[in-house]
Each structure stands twice: as structure tokens, then as C-alpha cells.
Amino acid sequence: MSRWIIPFLVSLTLFLVIESYAFQVIKTLTKNRWLRGLWLLPSLLAYLNFYWVLFTYDRSDGQTKQFQWAVGFLLVVLLPKILLVLVLLGEDIVRWVRKGISAVASSPTRELGGRRKIISQLALGIAAIPLASILYGIFKGKYNFKVLTYQLSFPDLPEAFDGMTITQITDIHSGSFDNKEKIEYAVDLINEQASDMILFTGDIVNNFAREMDPWIDSFKRLNAPMGKYSILGNHDYGDYADWESKEAKKANFQAVKDVHPKIGFELLCNEHRFIEKDGQRLALVGVENWGKGFNQAGDLEKATVGVDREDFKILMSHDPSHWEYKVKKNDFNYQLTLSGHTHGLQFGIEIPGLIRWSPSQYVYKQWAGLYEEYGRYINVNRGFGYHAFPGRVGIWPEITVITLKKA
Structure with missing residues (x-):
């Protein structure tokens, strides 16, 4: 007190x-x-x-x-x-x-x-x-889901993956949901994109694994022929709640990780998977949360043991500050990074071609949307759910669809 x-x-x-x-x-x-x-x-x-x-x-x-x-x-x-x-x-x-x-x-x-x-x-x-x-x-705004589409070209993309589509969602924050019908609508909207792969970039709950229990049947309906993969976000560790013991926190963390296979997602914790097609491959790399000034469990070196520098890599890392400080200049060459975390602070003004502002930009250099530096890209998804403030003003919940093209 x-x-x-x-x-x-x-x-x-x-x-x-x-x-x-x-x-x-x-x-x-x-x-x-x-x-x-x-x-x-x-x-x-x-x-x-x-x-x-x-x-x-x-x-x-x-x-x-x-x-x-x-x-x-x-x-x-x-x-x-x-x-x-x-x-x-x-x-x-x-x-x-x-x-x-x-x-x-x-x-x-x-x-x-x-x-x-x-x-x-x-x-x-x-x-x-x-x-x-x-x-x-x-x-209304907190369930005003928007589908944003991007086409990205890379000279080193394997030809077998030319035209591959990825749907990215992030920051579900299931403990905040209060409308079953709207969530079912959003799940249907994701499936309508008919992407080859669905990637979820962290924060499936606010604090507790049980928050996801009412929504498991909804999210396990998501379909993608080349697989569904996920990573952890800062809220998934349970760091923002008081625990009666270290054991209770540890048990909750394990339960949070166990939620992912229940909805059909393969959780990547500082590890990678090779996605293969027609004798060619790309590396999907997933790291634990790495944030500037707090939880830095993400380990790029551990996650890429067995990955070659020449492999085309898609990195899933929850916090975009990881890209800013550790990834974008990395000699190992992470061509595409997918992040979330910021929510665009759920408050701002975005009018294409006129104005793009949110208080989030004073905290994160990459706070919402697509960015490119050194020939490498990061997409910061504005988030699927909401947290703290029970709404969204001008920064709407986002479903991102990215098409990869051979340059």
C-alpha cells in the first residue's frame, strides 16, 4: 500500500x-x-x-x-x-x-x-x-480488425518460396476479451486470408495461462497448410503479477507454453525450424522475449545453431527494440523480422499520406508498420487484442498478410 x-x-x-x-x-x-x-x-x-x-x-x-x-x-x-x-x-x-x-x-x-x-x-x-x-x-474500436497487406521482394529468397504468403498476428492478450462473437469473426477473417503459414509473435495472455481457456476452441480453428508457429512475449512470463511462490510462477509459465500446442501452434523458444519446399529451404527462427531494459531471454546464437548465414531467415521476436539493437546490423543477415509488443499504444492518428502519430513513437523507433534498413525488414504488428486501456483509438487491431517475392 x-x-x-x-x-x-x-x-x-x-x-x-x-x-x-x-x-x-x-x-x-x-x-x-x-x-x-x-x-x-x-x-x-x-x-x-x-x-x-x-x-x-x-x-x-x-x-x-x-x-x-x-x-x-x-x-x-x-x-x-x-x-x-x-x-x-x-x-x-x-x-x-x-x-x-x-x-x-x-x-x-x-x-x-x-x-x-x-x-x-x-x-x-x-x-x-x-x-x-x-x-x-x-x-467498437477494440474489435475493429483491419487486414494490412505487404509484398516484399528479396534477391536471396529461394525460388520455391516465390509467392509464399504469411499471416502474422500478435499480442492476443486473451485475458482482456469480453466478446465471443467478435473473436470468432476475427478468427474467420484470418482464415479467409488463406495464407501458407500463420505466425504468432507473443503475448497470448496478460498474466495467467487460465485466461486462454475460454478461447482455445476459437483459436485452434486457425488453418495454414505450411504450419502455425509462435513465440513468447513479455506478458507470457507472468512478471506483472504477485505470486505466492516461485514454484507457482514457474508452473504458470509452463502452462502458458502448453497452451500453444492446444491451439495447434508450434512454440519456438530460442530455436528454429527449416521450412522445405521443392528441395529448397528457409529458416524460421523464434526467440524468447528480448526487450531493452527488461527481460532479455532471447538468444539469437542459440536459436540459429545449425542455420547457415546464406539461409533465408524469418525471425520472430516479440519486442521491436530487439531488431533495433541486436538484429538489423547483425552479420548473420536476418532478412525479415516480425514483431509486436507496442500495440501502437492503442492510441494515435493514422491517415495515409497525411499524418501518422502515436505516443508510442517516443518510446520505440519502430512502433507500427513496416520498416526497412540495410536491406532488412521488420514488421511491427499493431496487435490483435488490447491491454490496460479497454479500447483502441485510431490504432486498430491488425492482421498482417505478407507475400514474399523473388526479386
């Missing part, structure tokens, strides 16, 4: 500053006490609910749906008011600049004047955009 005291005081202070500043909007627009009270009520309920869940939930339960919805409710009331504050702050800066100019010019009119009603109305209109977006993201 004591570890939450300082974060609680800091966040409470921040919330109070935002609320007091944003309150100026409704204060400018109406003198009705009931309307002003209704303005404050949702925020009060959101803060009380968030802190109640934060201080009472048992970390041995991992990240519960109750916690996710508390975060969602908090963002619904908080993000629009942050925009309100930015608009009002802009007006105040203009007012203070005018006052400074008047003071320098020795003008008799140095008063700041009251807040203008038109600015408050404009602020409300702007704040309505993120409010509507977040509500859509919670109730």
Missing part, C-alpha cells in the same frame, strides 16, 4: 489542477449551480472509482477487467479536459502577452480582462472530438 502513496499524491495534485482550470469553461458559460455540479460529477466518480480499484485490487489477480474499465472511465473524463486546458492556456498566454505589450508601451489599458465566452465554446467543441473517439474506441 505504501508504494502507492507518492504516486497517489502526485496524480491527485495533477487531477486537481486540470479540473480547476477546465472548470473555467463551464463557469464562463453558465451560472447555474446544477449544471456546474453535473460538470464535476463524472470526473469525481471516475477518480473515486480509479483510486478505489487501485488501492483494493489484488495484484495476485493480475490486471483485471475492473482495472481496465477504471482506466477507461478515467481517460474518458480526463483527456477531453486536458484539451480544454490547452485551449484555455493558449488564450491566457495571448492575454499575458497583450498585458506585457501594454506595460512596455505605457498604455493605460493593462487589465487582462475576463475569459471570452467564444473561447470556452470553442474549447468544448474541440474536447468533444477525443471524448467521442475514446467512447468509440472502448465500445
